[in-house]
Amino acid sequence: MPLTLLTRADCSACATARTDLARICAELGTGFDEMDVDRAADDGDPSVRAEFGDRLPVLLLDGEEHSYWEIDEPRLRTDLARRDS
Template sequence: MRIVLLSRRGCSACAAARADLARIRDEVGEGFDEVDVDERAGAGDPELRVEYGDRLPVVLLDGVEHSYWAVDDRRLRADLAP
């Protein structure tokens, strides 16, 4: 399974979500990637910012929106369980 955190620079909720995912990563061994939607848009790919930019941070699990505005720890742990 692959976790992606969609975020933007200067977003305090994004920083909290990053810390939550780092804690979960350390506990369950599941890493995550982070994508700055504004940087991606500036590089010519605005789709993520258009789709998710008004509700950041967003956690994607296997390419599907899992949670937004905050990490749903309990649900994410359950979805990552074998």
């Protein structure tokens, strides 16, 4: 999955980003994965939380940071269109 939303529990900004991303992905006919950085750390992989945990939510596109704190919708749509062409 090219899109991954990094989140944590009880994060209102993460909930907003999830809603926005779900709407955008539904319109574009694509999906996204979600990773709770605290759960990943508890499961033995603290690297994602160490790198991104201070600015959640973070959207990764093909494993690279695309936006944080909110979904940059115009940029995301442009980047996905370029990627698919």
